[in-house]
Amino acid sequence: MEVINYGRSLNNALADAMTDDSRVVVMGEDIGAAGGPFGVTRGLLEKFGSDRVIDTPISEAAIVGAATGAAMSGLKPVVEIMFMDFSTLAMDAIVNQAAKAHFMFGGQRPVPMVVRTPHGGGLNAGPQHSQCLEAWFAHIPGLKVVCPSSAANAYGLLRAAIDDPNPVIFVEHKGLYAKKAEVENSRSSQIIGKAAVVRVGTDATIVSYGASVNTALEAADLLAEKGIEVEIVDLQSIQPWDRDAVLDSVKKTNRLVIAHEAVEAFGVGAEIAATVADIGFDYLDAPIVRVGAAFMPVPFAASLESGYSPNASDIERAVRRTLD
Amino acid sequence: MEVINYGRSLNNALADAMTDDSRVVVMGEDIGAAGGPFGVTRGLLEKFGSDRVIDTPISEAAIVGAATGAAMSGLKPVVEIMFMDFSTLAMDAIVNQAAKAHFMFGGQRPVPMVVRTPHGGGLNAGPQHSQCLEAWFAHIPGLKVVCPSSAANAYGLLRAAIDDPNPVIFVEHKGLYAKKAEVENSRSSQIIGKAAVVRVGTDATIVSYGASVNTALEAADLLAEKGIEVEIVDLQSIQPWDRDAVLDSVKKTNRLVIAHEAVEAFGVGAEIAATVADIGFDYLDAPIVRVGAAFMPVPFAASLESGYSPNASDIERAVRRTLD
Amino acid sequence: MTANNSSTETGDLFAMYKEMLRIRLAEERLAALFADGAVPGFIHLSIGQEAIAVGVVSALNADDTVASNHRGHGHALAKGLDLSAFYLELLGKDEGLCRGRGGSMHVADLSKGMLGANGIVGAGMSIAVGSALAHKSLGGGQVAVVFFGDGALAEGLLHESINLAKILGLPVLFVCENNGWSEFSATSEQISFKFESLATGYGLNYMCVEGNDVRKVAAAARKQIADTRAHSVPSVLECKTLRVRGHFEGDAQKYRSMDGTEIEDHDPLLVAARALQADGMSEDDLAEVRRLIDVEIDLAVEDAKKGSTPDFADALADVYAHQAGT
Amino acid sequence: MTANNSSTETGDLFAMYKEMLRIRLAEERLAALFADGAVPGFIHLSIGQEAIAVGVVSALNADDTVASNHRGHGHALAKGLDLSAFYLELLGKDEGLCRGRGGSMHVADLSKGMLGANGIVGAGMSIAVGSALAHKSLGGGQVAVVFFGDGALAEGLLHESINLAKILGLPVLFVCENNGWSEFSATSEQISFKFESLATGYGLNYMCVEGNDVRKVAAAARKQIADTRAHSVPSVLECKTLRVRGHFEGDAQKYRSMDGTEIEDHDPLLVAARALQADGMSEDDLAEVRRLIDVEIDLAVEDAKKGSTPDFADALADVYAHQAGT
Numbered sequence A, B: 001m002e003v004i005n006y007g008r009s010l011n012n013a014l015a016d017a018m019t020d021d022s023r024v025v026v027m028g029e030d031i032g033a034a035g036g037p038f039g040v041t042r043g044l045l046e047k048f049g050s051d052r053v054i055d056t057p058i059s060e061a062a063i064v065g066a067a068t069g070a071a072m073s074g075l076k077p078v079v080e081i082m083f084m085d086f087s088t089l090a091m092d093a094i095v096n097q098a099a100k101a102h103f104m105f106g107g108q109r110p111v112p113m114v115v116r117t118p119h120g121g122g123l124n125a126g127p128q129h130s131q132c133l134e135a136w137f138a139h140i141p142g143l144k145v146v147c148p149s150s151a152a153n154a155y156g157l158l159r160a161a162i163d164d165p166n167p168v169i170f171v172e173h174k175g176l177y178a179k180k181a182e183v184e185n186s187r188s189s190q191i192i193g194k195a196a197v198v199r200v201g202t203d204a205t206i207v208s209y210g211a212s213v214n215t216a217l218e219a220a221d222l223l224a225e226k227g228i229e230v231e232i233v234d235l236q237s238i239q240p241w242d243r244d245a246v247l248d249s250v251k252k253t254n255r256l257v258i259a260h261e262a263v264e265a266f267g268v269g270a271e272i273a274a275t276v277a278d279i280g281f282d283y284l285d286a287p288i289v290r291v292g293a294a295f296m297p298v299p300f301a302a303s304l305e306s307g308y309s310p311n312a313s314d315i316e317r318a319v320r321r322t323l324d
Numbered sequence C, D: 001m002t003a004n005n006s007s008t009e010t011g012d013l014f015a016m017y018k019e020m021l022r023i024r025l026a027e028e029r030l031a032a033l034f035a036d037g038a039v040p041g042f043i044h045l046s047i048g049q050e051a052i053a054v055g056v057v058s059a060l061n062a063d064d065t066v067a068s069n070h071r072g073h074g075h076a077l078a079k080g081l082d083l084s085a086f087y088l089e090l091l092g093k094d095e096g097l098c099r100g101r102g103g104s105m106h107v108a109d110l111s112k113g114m115l116g117a118n119g120i121v122g123a124g125m126s127i128a129v130g131s132a133l134a135h136k137s138l139g140g141g142q143v144a145v146v147f148f149g150d151g152a153l154a155e156g157l158l159h160e161s162i163n164l165a166k167i168l169g170l171p172v173l174f175v176c177e178n179n180g181w182s183e184f185s186a187t188s189e190q191i192s193f194k195f196e197s198l199a200t201g202y203g204l205n206y207m208c209v210e211g212n213d214v215r216k217v218a219a220a221a222r223k224q225i226a227d228t229r230a231h232s233v234p235s236v237l238e239c240k241t242l243r244v245r246g247h248f249e250g251d252a253q254k255y256r257s258m259d260g261t262e263i264e265d266h267d268p269l270l271v272a273a274r275a276l277q278a279d280g281m282s283e284d285d286l287a288e289v290r291r292l293i294d295v296e297i298d299l300a301v302e303d304a305k306k307g308s309t310p311d312f313a314d315a316l317a318d319v320y321a322h323q324a325g326t
C-alpha cells in the first residue's frame, strides 16, 4: 500500500519502462532538464541521459512524425504533447502515418509508440489550453486511446500503453497530476480495453472516464443520501472500450448515464449511448442521458468555465432524469 | 429545370458568389489555371483573375491560417483542401483559430470562411486519400459542417456556406462530382441546419447525408419491393443538424437507422443515435441501428474497399433488423 | 542620442518612453494582482521586452494589423487596447474586450487592428499573412505584422508563412523577439540556425537590432515597414532582448540564473530614460510621468474590479456569429 | 565517362543501368496495365527520374532506411522490393507486400529498409528523421534517406525536420527530386527560394547534381552519405530532373507542352547507355539486358495476375498489431 500522486505514478511508469526496455525513449518539449511542464518526466534525464530523454524544439508535427519513423525502425518512443490542444499540429503524423502504418503495409511491422498528452480544464487556461479531443482519436482505426482516472490506474495503464505494439494516445488530466490515491500494487500493468466498476449499485449506471470519474463518484454520494444507488463504470480505455462491462451493468440497472468533460455533441458518450441503444436496447427502461460540456469553446472566466464543465449536480440531475 | 452535375453546381455557386460579393476569394492548390483536381474551380481564374483565384503552394497549414487572418481582416475566403485526409495538416488553423476567434474575442468580429474538401472512397485511392472525417469537425464548437448529397442541393448549400458569418467545413464527395441531377431552381440558397425528407415512408426512418443518401435510396427501393416503406432524411448539414426533422420522422416510424460512409465507431451516426436514445426514447419501438464503415483504415484493393464501405444491402439489413 | 537631435525625435522618444512605461507598470500591477490570486489562469509578462512592441507599433498606421503570441500584453496595449478593457479581460469580466472568454492569452481589439494574442506558438504567422492578403486585396495600403519568439522559429508554419507571403507578394513584417528562451529551455538547444542566415536564404529583407533600445527598434521597423508597404513584400526584423521574468508568473526558474547588471544595462526603460535625460529631461519630469500612469492604472484596475461576471447563457448564445453581424 | 575508367566503375554503371531499366520497364508495363484497367486507384510514375532512386540507393547499405513519397515505385524497387511483390501489391492482391491494402502510394518493404511510399506530401521527411534517431540510438551505424519532390519544399515539415535533425545530430539525407512540377502547377510559382540558399541558411552540407546522370547522382550521394554517416548530421542532395509523364497516369497535361528533344537529351537511360557504349558495350549487349528484364517482368506480371483476392475478415483482424508481434 502506497499513497502516491497521479504525476508520480506516471513518472514511475516511465522510469520502470525505460529500465526494463532500452528501446523506450521519451521525447518532447521541456521534458528533459525542465522535467516537463507538469513534472511527469522529472528525474528521467538524470537517470537515463539525453540519448533517451530527448528535449525537442517546438515542432509538434516533426516530433510525432519522428516518433513514428523511430517506432518503425526499432525504438519505442513515448512522446509528450504539452497540451492536447497542440495535437492539432501533429494530426497527420498521428492519423495518417502512425495509425495506419501497421495495417496499410500489410502487417509488416508494429508501430509501438505512445503519445502522452494532458486534456481538460478547471485551470482557467482558456480556449486553446483546455480541450478534450479524445473522441477524434477514438474515431481512427489503428489508434488506441487510454485515459487513467487516478494514481491507482495511471501506472498500470501507461505501462500497458508502452508495451502495446500499436500507437496509443494516452490522455492525462491536468487537474489530476497532484491528486493522491492509495495504490494497492503500484507496479502492475493493466489490460487496455478493460473497464473497472468503481462503485457498485443497482439503480442506474454511470459510465465515465478520466477525471470525470471523480465527479461521478461525488454525484453518487449525493444520490446515495437520497437512497439512490448508482453503479459507476470507469472505462479506463476509450478505444477499445469495454462493451461487456457497460452492457453487464446496464443489464442490471436498466438505466444509463454517460458523463465526461469533453463537449457532449459528437463526444465519446455518443458512441456509448449509440451502442447501448442498439445492442442493449432491450435492457433500457429509460432514455440514455449524456452529461458533457456545453457546445462552446472552453471559456476563460471562472463563471463561464464552471458553467461550461459538467459537475456533480449535473450528473445527479441526469441520473434523476433516468429514474423519472 | 436544368440537368447539371454536382461539380458544375459547385462551380456555379463559386462563380455567382464571387460575382455578387467582391470580398469572396478562392484559394488552394492547383485551383487556378489547372481548375482544381476535380475541376470545381474551372474557369474562375479566367473570370476573376489571380488576385481572387489564388493558387497556393502545398502548405495546408498556412493556407487555412491565412484564410482565417484574411476573414478577420475583411475577406470571405473559400479554401480548397484537396482531399479531406490533408485537413490533418490544417487542424490548428481550423480548430484553434478559425473556430474560436469569434467567441474567444468576445464576438468582436465574424470569421466568414469556407473550407471545401472532398471525402469518401470508391476510387481505390487508399488509406490516405479516402477518409470521411466530418465527425471531428462537428465536435468543435464554432464550426459548421455541411455536406450536400447531390447537384440539387450543392449549389444552395455552398452559397449559404459562403454567406455564413462563421467558418464552415464544406464536405463534398469525390464520387458525386460527375453525377447529374435535375435541379428545380439552380440558383437559390438554402438554410444551413435544415434537413430534407427525400423519400416519404412509414415503416422506418433512415437518416443519412452526402453520397450515402443515394445508397439509402437504393436500399429503400430494395425494401419497397418487399412492401417496406422507409422514410429517408437527408441531413444536408451535420453541425448544426436538424433534430426536429429527425425526431418528427422517428415519431412517425418508431424505428431509426443511420447510415453514412464514415467509420461507424465514434462517427456522426453516434450523435444522432445518442440524441434520439435520449429525447426520442419514447418514440422508439426497436433498437437504433447504425450503418457505417468498418473499423479499418480505408483499404486499397477493390475486394477490401467494397467490404469496408456500407452498401445498399447493409442498409437494407439494418432496416430489417429494426423491424424484427 | 546625441545633443543635436531634433526636438521631434525627442518628442517621439518621450512618447515611446511613456508607452513603454505604461506597459511595464501595467504588467507589474498585473503581476501583483496575480500574486494576490485576483487573475485566473496563467500569464506571460513581456517585462524587459517593451521596446519591441512600442518601437514596432510606432512605425505602424492605426489601420495596420498585428498578430501576436502568448506574450502579447505589450503588443496589445501598444496597438491601442484600452487599459481598462485590458484589466477587465484579464480579470475575466464581461466588459473585457473578449467578454472574459479569452483572458491573457487572447487579448484582442480587432477595431484597432489587434488580431489577438495567441495560445499556439507560431499560429499568428499565417494569420498575419492572411491579414496582409486582405490588405492587398482590399487595396487600403495597410501592412500586417506578426510578433513571435525565438522558440517559435522551430514551427513549420514559419516556413510556410514566409514562402506563401513571398509567392503572393504580401506586405507582412515578421518580428522575432529573440530573448534566448523557449519556455524552460535555452533556445540555443532548440534552434540550429541563425535566423539571419535563414532569412537570407529565403531572399528576405532582414534586419537585426538591439531590441531594448526603442529608438533603434523604431528606426529599423520604419525601414522594414516602408519597404514592405512600398513593394508588397514580406520582410523580417529580429530584435535581441531579455526575458526578465519567468516564462509565466509563478515560474521558479530553476533552470537559469539571471545577471542583475545585464538586466539593468539593457532595461529598455533605463536606456530610454538616459537618452531623455541627456536631452534635458529632469528626473522629476520622468517621475511625474510615472505618477500619472500610476493614477491611470489605479483607475483602470478599480474599474476592472467593478466589472461584472460574464453570464453563461449570453456566452452560449455567442459561440456563432449571426447573419446580421456579417 | 572517359576511356581510362576502371572496369569496376563500368561494372557499377552497368549494374545501375540495369536497375534503372528494370524500373523503367516495370513502370511502362504498369502504365499499360493501368490503361487496360487492371490497376485500381491512381498511379504516379517516376519515368525519367530513375537515376535518382538508383544512384542514391547505390550509395546505401542494405540496412540503411528510405522514406519515400507518392512517386515511390522507383525508390522501392531500387531498395530491393521484389518485382512480383510490387505487381501483386499494385494489382491489389493478398500476396502483395502490403496485402493489397496500400497500393501504389504505399509500397513498402520494411525488411529491406523501405519505410514506404507516402500519400501525404512531405510526410516522409519526419519519418526519415525518426528512423535516423533509431539508427543513432541503436548504434548500428545506419543512415536514413528521404526522397521528396520540389513541390514538397513548401511544407512546414521540411523546416521542422531539418531543424530537429540538426539539433539532435541525426544521420539523414534529404534528397529533393526537382522536376519543376508540383502536380499541375510549375513549382516556380509555388516556391519562392532556391533550395540551395535555404539549405545554406540552415548550415547544411548541400550538393546539387544533374539528376539524370546516374554516375553523378551516385557519386554525390556517396559523398553526402559518407559525411552524414561519419558525423551523424543531416545533409542535402538536390537532383535536377524531368517529370516525363503526367502527374499521374491519365493526366491530360493541358497545362504544359513537353519538348521531346529535351527529354531525349536527358533520359537517364540514354545517358547511361551512351557511356556504357563508349566503354565498349555493344547495342546487342544492351538489347539482351532489356530482353532479360522483359522476361522477368512478364513472369512477375503473370504471377501477380494469379494472386489471390484479399479477404476482408483477414484484413479486419489485422488493423492492430497483436502483442506477440512486438
Ligand SMILES: Cc1ncc(C[n+]2csc(CCOP(=O)(O)OP(=O)(O)O)c2C)c(N)n1
Pocket: A029, A058, A060, A082, A086, A089, C070, C071, C119, C120, C121, C122, C148, C149, C150, C151, C152, C153, C177, C179, C181, C182, C183, C187, C243, C247
Ligand atoms: C504549438 C505550441 N507548442 C507549445 C506551446 C507551449 N509553449 C508556450 S510558450 C512556449 C515557448 C515559446 O518560446 P518563444 O517563442 O521564444 O516565446 P517567449 O516565451 O520566449 O516569448 C511554449 C513551448 C504552445 N503554446 N504552443
Ligand SMILES: Cc1ncc(C[n+]2csc(CCOP(=O)(O)OP(=O)(O)O)c2C)c(N)n1
Pocket: B029, B058, B060, B082, B086, B089, D070, D071, D119, D120, D121, D122, D148, D149, D150, D151, D152, D153, D177, D179, D181, D182, D183, D187, D243, D247
Ligand atoms: C499534404 C498533401 N497535399 C497535397 C497533396 C496532393 N499532391 C500530391 S503530389 C502533389 C505535388 C507534389 O509535387 P512534388 O513534391 O514536386 O512531387 P512530384 O509529383 O513532382 O514528384 C500534390 C500537390 C498531397 N498528396 N498531400
Ligand SMILES: [Mg+2]
Pocket: C149, C150, C151, C177, C178, C179, C180, C181, C182, C183, C187
Ligand atoms: Mg523566447
Ligand SMILES: [Mg+2]
Pocket: D149, D150, D151, D177, D178, D179, D180, D181, D182, D183, D187
Ligand atoms: Mg515536382
